[in-house]
Amino acid sequence: MNKLRTMMLLLAGLVGVSSAWAAQSGKEVFGKVCGVCHNTGVAGAPRYGNAGDWSPRVAKGTAALYKSALAGTPKGMPPKGGNMTLTDGEVKATVDYMLASIKDAAKPDAAKAAPAAAVEQKPLAPVAAPAAPVATAGSPVAPAVSTAEVNAFNRLLKPASKRNLPPPEDGIHDPANDGTHALQPPLAAFGTLPKSFAGNRVNWVEALSSNKINPRYDRLDPNAVPVVMDLNIVREVKGSMPDVVYPHKQHTEWLDCSNCHPAIFVPQKGANSISMAAILLGQKCGVCHGKVAFPVSECRICHSKKKPMPVAAQAAPN
Ligand code: HEC
Ligand code: HEC
Ligand code: HEC
Ligand code: HEC
Numbered sequence: 527m528n529k530l531r532t533m534m535l536l537l538a539g540l541v542g543v544s545s546a547w548a549a550q551s552g553k554e555v556f557g558k559v560c561g562v563c564h565n566t567g568v569a570g571a572p573r574y575g576n577a578g579d580w581s582p583r584v585a586k587g588t589a590a591l592y593k594s595a596l597a598g599t600p601k602g603m604p605p606k607g608g609n610m611t612l613t614d615g616e617v618k619a620t621v622d623y624m625l626a627s628i629k630d631a632a633k634p635d636a637a638k639a640a641p642a643a644a645v646e647q648k649p650l651a652p653v654a655a656p657a658a659p660v661a662t663a664g665s666p667v668a669p670a671v672s673t674a675e676v677n678a679f680n681r682l683l684k685p686a687s688k689r690n691l692p693p694p695e696d697g698i699h700d701p702a703n704d705g706t707h708a709l710q711p712p713l714a715a716f717g718t719l720p721k722s723f724a725g726n727r728v729n730w731v732e733a734l735s736s737n738k739i740n741p742r743y744d745r746l747d748p749n750a751v752p753v754v755m756d757l758n759i760v761r762e763v764k765g766s767m768p769d770v771v772y773p774h775k776q777h778t779e780w781l782d783c784s785n786c787h788p789a790i791f792v793p794q795k796g797a798n799s800i801s802m803a804a805i806l807l808g809q810k811c812g813v814c815h816g817k818v819a820f821p822v823s824e825c826r827i828c829h830s831k832k833k834p835m836p837v838a839a840q841a842a843p844n
Pocket of ligand 4: 563761763815
């Protein structure tokens, strides 16, 4: 457990790099961020252009959908689709873009066309900031479980402004303790480390392999070294998504075998049933990914093994 603890402390400070790009259109954001799930319906995501998937959701009203998109939902919609650099306005524009995709399908049905049209003319209702609790009064569909609570574990998906706070303000350290004020702020500590585009913006695997950091593996024994095991496990994925390669090497450089075996995974290839839905809900790989390791929005780091694509499926541009 010591290693996991060390890792969690190490990753406890979160870096937020503010990105200063111009506002993107709903279509652009959808293509870059949301389409990976909403084109094919990963983990039950309502599919783009599929009126059947969307109609029960549209009935909740656009403001509720904005809220889900901004704050996430207990059933696996990550806050802002996992990309906290998006502005609230960009996320809402993307929801509008997705709703427009089913407008035509909804029209023939008179009963459904009316609320859909009403929704479109409504001025943008003010929506709670992503971190705020979302089960507000007046919401006709306050979920039984607060989405804020469910996604609270997802520290790496916090907005950039809420990450990387100096220790006295981070909610982890005791501000009344003088030692807290002597700690180096994460931004200063992470400044020289290799960058990544997600989570706390540090590529921890590279930081370790390039000797930029030298974590201690045992709280008591400074000379303890990790038992590194170099064994890749390929998990075949149905559909067009590349297969998942689970690398033991990169994990055992940080973690004890006992961090995963047997509590999270039975140590036998194929013996565990793992699904994207479970991961998005913080189980299986999601016990760590999205909390203390890179978040689930980085599809390709896990889905890294290309498979031969059926010719018909290659129509997608880019
Ligand atoms: C990692 C997969 C994933 C990504 C990426 C993703 N979504 Fe979702 N989304 C889901 C899932 C799963 C659901 C269904 C969750 C539910 O029923 O609560 C969902 C549901 C939604 C809903 C309906 C919520 C409701 O209350 O019914 C909206 C709106 C939405 N997503 C918008 C977006 C937008 C906008 C983006 C991009 C900025 C995005 N999603 C990116 C997985 C994803
Ligand atoms: C981060 C989590 C994690 C850690 C840490 C970890 N493993 Fe695993 N291990 C897995 C996963 C995931 C699988 C694949 C399970 C599956 O396919 O259902 C696996 C599979 C295995 C298998 C089965 C291989 C096969 O071909 O059947 C063995 C043996 C194993 N691990 C041993 C170890 C040992 C020894 C360590 C420590 C040096 C270790 N693991 C550390 C996650 C982990
Ligand atoms: C006990 C915690 C834990 C679990 C469970 C876990 N990981 Fe990781 N994983 C880590 C840590 C820590 C890192 C290194 C830090 C980082 O990359 O953010 C990592 C890194 C990785 C990497 C990056 C390797 C590289 O070369 O960059 C991949 C791929 C990965 N994990 C896949 C998985 C998959 C797939 C599963 C589930 C089968 C899984 N992990 C389960 C903690 C975990
Ligand atoms: C931390 C590693 C990890 C990340 C990041 C990740 N996946 Fe997965 N994904 C998995 C694992 C493990 C499975 C289960 C494979 C299996 O069936 O054994 C899986 C399965 C899937 C499947 C198959 C159906 C299902 O729901 O199980 C799809 C589709 C999928 N992922 C899409 C995505 C998309 C899209 C993203 C990015 C938004 C993503 N994944 C990010 C590890 C990951």
